[in-house]
Amino acid sequence: MHFLVKRLELQEWQIRLLLLGFGGLGAWSRYAVGLLLHGVTVPFPLATWVCNMIGSFLLGLLRMQAGTSSRWSHPSIQRLIGTGYLGAFTTFSAFGLESWNIVQSEGIWIAGSYVLSSLGVGMSLVWVVNRVR
Amino acid sequence: MIWLYVMIGGALGTLLRDGINVSLGAWLKRRGNEFPLPTTIVNVLGCFFIGWVSSMGVPDEVRALVVTGVLGGLTTFSTLMWESIQLLNARRYGTLAISWALQFGIGLAAVLCGKWLNGSL
Numbered sequence: 001m002h003f004l005v006k007r008l009e010l011q012e013w014q015i016r017l018l019l020l021g022f023g024g025l026g027a028w029s030r031y032a033v034g035l036l037l038h039g040v041t042v043p044f045p046l047a048t049w050v051c052n053m054i055g056s057f058l059l060g061l062l063r064m065q066a067g068t069s070s071r072w073s074h075p076s077i078q079r080l081i082g083t084g085y086l087g088a089f090t091t092f093s094a095f096g097l098e099s100w101n102i103v104q105s106e107g108i109w110i111a112g113s114y115v116l117s118s119l120g121v122g123m124s125l126v127w128v129v130n131r132v133r
Numbered sequence: 134m135i136w137l138y139v140m141i142g143g144a145l146g147t148l149l150r151d152g153i154n155v156s157l158g159a160w161l162k163r164r165g166n167e168f169p170l171p172t173t174i175v176n177v178l179g180c181f182f183i184g185w186v187s188s189m190g191v192p193d194e195v196r197a198l199v200v201t202g203v204l205g206g207l208t209t210f211s212t213l214m215w216e217s218i219q220l221l222n223a224r225r226y227g228t229l230a231i232s233w234a235l236q237f238g239i240g241l242a243a244v245l246c247g248k249w250l251n252g253s254l
Contacts, residue, residue: 019151020144023206027143031136031201052210059211060218082212083151088143092208092236093179094201096244097187115237122214130218 010076019084026088044102044114048094055090056122060129062086135197142202150175150207168228169216172209173235179208180240184247 010018030051037047062082065072072078095118102111154171161170183204187196213236220229248254 016148016151019148023147024140024144026147027202027206028136028140030143030205031139031197034201055211056214059215063215079151083154083209084147086211087150087209088147088206090210090212091179091205092176092210092213092240093183093204094208095210096180096241097183099241100184100244100248118210119237122210123217126214126218127221130222 015076015079018080022080022084023088026085029085030089030091043106043110045098048091048098049114049118052090052095052118053121053125055086057125057129059086059090060126064129135193138194138197139202139205142198142204143206144202146203146206146208149203150209167225169213169220169232172212172216173232176208176213176236177240177243179204181243181247184244185250186247188248188251188253 030048033051034047037045037050040046059082062072062078066075066078067073072081099111099115102114150171153175157171157174161168183200186199186204191199217229217232220226220232245254
């Protein structure tokens with residue numbers, strides 16, 4: 001893919017067209033994780049949480065490549081995979097909606113554990129990626 | 134075919150977010166401002182609209198297109214985490230506090246605002 005971007009020197013409109021594809025795939029992947037983990041609660045629903053954690057970890061890895069000589073460092077790749085795929089794979093709106101739904105269905109403590117674990121685990125994963133390399 | 138609605142919505146939401154990123158990002162850069170404003174805006178807006186649309190009782194297809202697709206594609210958790218760690222590393226605790234107050238405070242409250250608009254609070 002690096003090869004593709006480098007050789008073609010994508011125009012802005014081409015990147016936007018590709019962004020539609022990457023964004024669509026990211027959202028589809030999130031939907032697929034939702035189907036796989038449907039009904040899995042710990043005790044809060046796990047699907048969005050898992051997408052947000054995996055996506056945050058992978059974005060950390062990707063952003064660490066920016067500015068290096070890696071094949072992942074190309075600005076178009078960063079934009080397509082970082083904003084496009086991982087941006088669509090993770091979600092803040094569903095996180096917000098679920099937080100309130102959990103307050104109603106499970107109570108404030110479970111909802112609090114959902115919010116705090118999203119924040120805590122997400123921050124830790126990115127922090128670790130930032131430290132390791 | 135629900136997955137197709139999710140894909141189409143996700144594609145559109147992502148394009149919208151990228152547009153906000155690019156235009157607002159360029160404006161912020163000219164002003165030398167490093168506040169993560171694009172992420173904050175898409176996340177707060179997305180929260181408001183998910184509260185509003187999800188409490189409308191729309192058909193599954195519309196929900197997949199707009200809620201899972203567009204609003205899921207528009208908002209992001211991964212970039213929020215990345216930008217937060219960058220602010221922490223730069224010891225810009227004040228900026229981080231404002232960013233979190235806006236997204237976790239105003240953003241989560243915006244979900245309720247959206248619900249309230251439909252009288253479903």
